[in-house]
Amino acid sequence: MTAPLRFHYDIDGENFTSAGEASVKVKKSLRQLGFPQEVIRRVAIAMYEGEINMVIHAEGGWAEVTVYPDRIEIVLCDRGPGIKDVELAMQAGYSTAPEQIRSLGFGAGMGLPNMKANSDTMVIDTKIGVGTTITMTVNVG
Amino acid sequence: MKIREIAEIAGAEVLACEDLVDHEVHSACGSDMMSDVLAFVKEQGLLITGLVNTQVIRTAEMMDMRAVLFVRSKRPTPEILELAKRAEIVVMATPMRMFEACGLIYESGLKGTGLK
Numbered sequence: 373m374t375a376p377l378r379f380h381y382d383i384d385g386e387n388f389t390s391a392g393e394a395s396v397k398v399k400k401s402l403r404q405l406g407f408p409q410e411v412i413r414r415v416a417i418a419m420y421e422g423e424i425n426m427v428i429h430a431e432g433g434w435a436e437v438t439v440y441p442d443r444i445e446i447v448l449c450d451r452g453p454g455i456k457d458v459e460l461a462m463q464a465g466y467s468t469a470p471e472q473i474r475s476l477g478f479g480a481g482m483g484l485p486n487m488k489a490n491s492d493t494m495v496i497d498t499k500i501g502v503g504t505t506i507t508m509t510v511n512v513g
Numbered sequence: 514m515k516i517r518e519i520a521e522i523a524g525a526e527v528l529a530c531e532d533l534v535d536h537e538v539h540s541a542c543g544s545d546m547m548s549d550v551l552a553f554v555k556e557q558g559l560l561i562t563g564l565v566n567t568q569v570i571r572t573a574e575m576m577d578m579r580a581v582l583f584v585r586s587k588r589p590t591p592e593i594l595e596l597a598k599r600a601e602i603v604v605m606a607t608p609m610r611m612f613e614a615c616g617l618i619y620e621s622g623l624k625g626t627g628l629k
């Protein structure tokens with residue numbers, strides 16, 4: 373069996389303008405690989421919201437996307453402040469983002485719930501002062 | 514409805530991907546909050562917004578939208594237009610306000626996307 377395809381991206385935490393570039397690249401790669409549009413869109417939305425979070429709440433980090441025959445796995449890892457109360461953070465509308473982020477079109481507290489909605493599994497591993505790793509999978513078919 | 518017709522109805526100037534204005538869109542949404550667009554919109558179409566930054570184009574790209582209409586005479590930067598070209602998304606700008614632009618476009622037959 374051949375090894376699964378794996379893509380690695382560094383996420384620049386200093387640059388809001390470039391946030392989402394990795395998701396755009398993943399979307400293009402999955403399209404070239406011939407995945408169904410609905411699968412691609414779910415991966416793209418989930419990863420994009422995660423990437424935005426890494427930039428606005430943490431200091432960037434890295435993303436790794438692995439393509440298996442039956443699923444796409446997305447790992448987002450940052451060395452940011454961590455999430456104090458994951459259950460609270462998962463609630464739609466909950467956000468600690470400052471007003472300035474809302475004026476950029478994000479910070480409505482919809483990111484994490486939308487990542488959950490677009491993935492088949494989502495695990496949040498977070499520690500205050502250490503960072504956050506979010507692992508999502510999207511099933512194919 | 515063709516993107517070209519939407520531009521006419523909204524009195525909008527086409528700023529990127531003019532060659533794609535004959536494409537059809539079947540639904541639209543109006544919002545300044547990109548995370549709401551990512552969470553509540555389901556079908557590809559048109560995004561009408563008063564927000565101008567690169568994330569508007571990325572959001573439209575993630576959602577497989579074909580066109581973005583900027584309201585209130587907001588001028589997208591060359592960087593935004595470049596991103597749109599690469600994503601093959603038509604960019605338009607109108608002096609109209611959000612409510613007015615949405616109202617006229619809706620009245621002309623383009624509907625909302627409904628809830629997920």
Ligand SMILES: Nc1ncnc2c1ncn2[C@@H]1O[C@H](COP(=O)(O)OP(=O)(O)O)[C@@H](O)[C@H]1O
Nearest residue numbers: 425429454461467468469479480481482483484
């Ligand atoms: N990578 C992260 N690092 C630290 N905190 C995070 C991270 N992602 C999310 N959070 C926290 O969870 C909250 C909810 O996230 P989300 O649902 O994406 O909403 P928003 O990003 O709009 O605030 C954020 O406001 C923030 O407090």
Ligand SMILES: [Mg+2]
Nearest residue numbers: 421425483484
């Ligand atoms: Mg978020």
